[in-house]
Amino acid sequence: MAQAAAHTDTQQHPIRLYLVVWGWLFILSACSYLVDYFGLAGYPRWSLILLFMMLKAGLIVAVFMHMAWERLALTYAILVPPLVLMVFVGIMVLEANYTLFSRLAFFVAGS
Template identity: 80%
Template structure:
């Protein structure tokens, strides 16, 4: 009879990741506490959010131990979507600029 081998990860790994999530959440809170403003504030908040999401996906959702094809199938579509959102944001600024320039000339 074949024995089913189950991979068990040490509890230490989960505790370390939990600790890092706590530290990153504290840093995210401190961004508001110290009153950072503008692009620096949003950059830091988004950076901490992405790192926390990466830790959760990698360890708690076991993506770090999956086949590379599955990792690509799950992670690439959201990344491509973010690229498209960035392109649309750039194009919307250009469109707004051209409309303001065009309608300002007509007055």
């Protein structure tokens, strides 16, 4: 009998929360489609598409994967590695420009 009482003591999320998240996912997907529909090109296009993609992924991770209700240590274990990876990618981008300019300065000038 004690086990039956323990199983009924779980947390239930209201269905309204999931419907609101689905609505926001639909709106963000529509906005992502409208970026192509209006013919944006270049950096504004890719910036908006990536922004909408990150917002949708954040909603999915927070609500459907229940990360909004997890402990802080687990959240850090999920979020910190991608953030560190993005910092390293930024450093590589800066280094790539330095390497390109160095090659152009030394190899093209010597020809």
